[in-house]
Amino acid sequence: MISKWIGKRVVMGIIVLFIVSFLSFFIMHAAPGDPATAFYGGNAQTLNAAEKERISRVFSLDRPVIVQYGAWLWETVQGNFGYSSKEGRPVSVILFERLPNTLLLFSVTMFFIIVGSIWLGTVAGMKAGSMWDKGLSTISIASSSIPPFWLGILFISFFSVKLGILPSSGTEDVGGDGGLMDKIRHLIMPAAVIILTHVGIYARFLQESIKTESNKYYVLVARANGVAKREIQKGILRNASIPYLNYIGMTIPSFFGGAVIVESLFSWAGLGQLMVKAVMTKDFPLIMGGILSIGLLVVSSLLIIDLVMYGVDPKLRKGAYSK
């Protein structure tokens, strides 16, 4: 049962990645202008007509886009992402250098956001009408209205420029030992920016769904039957966690999008910063590789969330939604 269910999700994920690659490939090829120029960016002026034609032929830029896409797909499926047109190194090597940093930033921020929002949301949701309840609504709206990179600029100007206690950019000190403490020092600000601008909105969502659950009949009946308060709260929390998990799943794509900006601001050597650099240098193979790997990250996080939901929601296990 579960293997079939997972299988379905994986197939869906692959379809998504396929659509993503297809769309981005076409978007970039639909761009007006000479394809060789687009490939070589600023260096294109130095090429003469014969060279341009040779480049077009070698990279099969003179063929229809659909044929090019087919060729690209065939190579990519075999694990060959091509070579960065700027650096000349294999795209897969560059991506693998960047992946650990993005995973580190993502898992640390997601961990604190989930723990923080569950704590805040539960306290606020269970004590309806209290200071916590009212305060959280306002604070969460306010905190989610702050552009993360702007908060980052303020952090840099205070903690790096004024106090000089945290590094303003990079993943580790140049010439440093590359130890754990070094990494943590560099991680603090980017992580804090993402956590502070996101935790409120997730907490608020959990708070709202706890409040909705608390007003349902089963809670009233349980209370009338003298079920212990702790047990009732456990039940409420479990039921409220389903929409909460759904919400996390829904916002994961934009979460990754936001990380692109924060990574660039702090020069955090992750996939997001790589993407921005690749866009600036018009490094086509690298952009495609970056898009695909960020897509893969999104799809796999959604799969993890689905699995957790499968564990939490008995209706899902019994196939109640499959109709």
Add this chain to the structure above:
Amino acid sequence: MKSRKSLAFWCVVLGLIVAMTVFAGLFSTYGPNEMDMDTIYQPPGKGHVLGTDHLGRDVFSRLLEGGKVTLTVAGVSVILSFIIGVLYGGISGYIGGAVDVIMMRFLEALITIPSLILILAFQAFMQGGMWSMALIIGVTGWLVTARIVRSEFIRLKEAEFVKMAKMFGTPMWKIIFGHLLRNSVPAIFVVTLVNFTGAVFIEVSLSFLGIGVPSAIPSWGNMLFYAQNDILIGAWWIGLFPGIMIFLTILAINFIGEVLKDPRRRRLDA
């Protein structure tokens, strides 16, 4: 009652910001691109209310002009995403059946792609002016609108009054616009507000990275792009004020959306 007061307050805040930026020419004391190398990096004070930047340009005047650009890009893109979303969601919801299933599957796939990533792909090869920026944000921002419109249409299609109208032989376009679309307005309005804040965020973020609106045009994001370096030498005012403007604009819209989202204010609960 409290919610009505807060609605009025935030509408006034938003209205002020929009008015100040639309009529930027009336309020600004200098030209937004007027350089004066004798007065670079002047802190806020006499002459320049909010100081000057690295080229001696007046921050206040650029702030107003930049707001015009940012809000125009966001506004145009939201109108575009609204049109696409209503068409897509409307067709899917109205026709239903296999068409609906296919269209929704496609939408589900698109929705898992971070739109910022697609926009980056767009920007890589067609970095143009502010209009192309608005176009790109609009083309990638209609997904949630489509989903909401579709679910509203499906819900309303089954409503008594729509069935009745059909029975009386009301023309299809009249049913779609007069009954279905008109009754979906509250839900669409809230989602459009959310889209607007999203569009502001995207314009500002991309310009901040230096791959958005061309740097010759002042926008809030472009101002922050230069502020990155200025802040390292202690010129805090260049980055602080555009950020506050973005924050206030989004805050106002979020609070307005919050009040309108409240089901007690709606005639139809969606």
